[in-house]
Amino acid sequence: EAGVAQSPRYKIIEKRQSVAFWCNPISGHATLYWYQQILGQGPKLLIQFQNNGVVDDSQLPKDRFSAERLKGVDSTLKIQPAKLEDSAVYLCASSYVTGTLGVYEQYFGPGTRLTVT
Amino acid sequence: AQTVTQSQPEMSVQEAETVTLSCTYDTSESDYYLFWYKQPPSRQMILVIRQEAYKQQNATENRFSVNFQKAAKSFSLKISDSQLGDAAMYFCAYREETSGSRLTFGEGTQLTVNP
Numbered sequence: 477e478a479g480v481a482q483s484p485r486y487k488i489i490e491k492r493q494s495v496a497f498w499c500n501p502i503s504g505h506a507t508l509y510w511y512q513q514i515l516g517q518g519p520k521l522l523i524q525f526q527n528n529g530v531v532d533d534s535q536l537p538k539d540r541f542s543a544e545r546l547k548g549v550d551s552t553l554k555i556q557p558a559k560l561e562d563s564a565v566y567l568c569a570s571s572y573v574t575g576t577l578g579v580y581e582q583y584f585g586p587g588t589r590l591t592v593t
Numbered sequence: 594a595q596t597v598t599q600s601q602p603e604m605s606v607q608e609a610e611t612v613t614l615s616c617t618y619d620t621s622e623s624d625y626y627l628f629w630y631k632q633p634p635s636r637q638m639i640l641v642i643r644q645e646a647y648k649q650q651n652a653t654e655n656r657f658s659v660n661f662q663k664a665a666k667s668f669s670l671k672i673s674d675s676q677l678g679d680a681a682m683y684f685c686a687y688r689e690e691t692s693g694s695r696l697t698f699g700e701g702t703q704l705t706v707n708p
Contacts, residue, residue, distance in 0.1 A: 507694065509695075516700070516701075517700055517701070518597070518684050518686075518698030518699050518700055518701055519684075519696070519698050520698070521695050521696065524694075524695065532695060565636055567636075567638065569638070571694060580694065581640055581643075582640075582694070584637060584638035584639075585637075586635060586636055586637050587637075
């Protein structure tokens with residue numbers, strides 16, 4: 477089966493510009509995650525969707541970051557305006573379902589490397 | 594809040610030898626899951642092995658095994674017969690059972706395999 481797709485793979489922008497990332501999860505996966513991975517650190521969850529509803533966005537900087545998953549499939553993550561500290565790899569992951577019914581593995585995409593200059 | 598600590602920023606091993614990566618975590622929960630992920634330079638996060646906290650038996654996957662010490666909140670990864678393709682960043686991760694499926698990651702250990 478096809479894996480999690482992300483685009484673009486690389487993006488360079490100047491501070492105060494806006495940028496958007498796209499993620500297409502594995503077919504049938506209801507749960508979608510966006511993680512931010514700053515160089516030298518482990519990934520940190522930004523937002524989690526269950527179908528098209530937000531489950532957890534407690535660590536999303538809402539003054540500049542937004543995300544949507546309108547039809548419960550693809551998702552976009554936007555940053556506006558970007559700051560230097562937003563330079564990171566943005567990872568998208570999906571899983572079949574979330575909750576307490578068992579361990580459902582999260583499958584990760586290749587990520588988008590963002591450089592803000 | 595749950596935290597995951599990997600105290601070894603870098604490790605190296607000779608090809609065909611065995612190496613152990615360390616991980617400790619802090620939680621007040623009794624039911625949870627622990628994972629080791631591998632991230633090669635391609636940035637693709639790949640699940641290596643997982644452990645359910647309620648299971649006393651340590652998980653194994655071919656050359657990869659864990660030493661899970663629940664009381665000590667320790668979860669180390671042993672890689673036997675190391676291969677050049679094992680070179681990557683390794684992340685330990687924690688997931689609660691009862692509060693959704695957020696993964697909390699450690700800082701990572703960069704593993705180098707020397708020929």
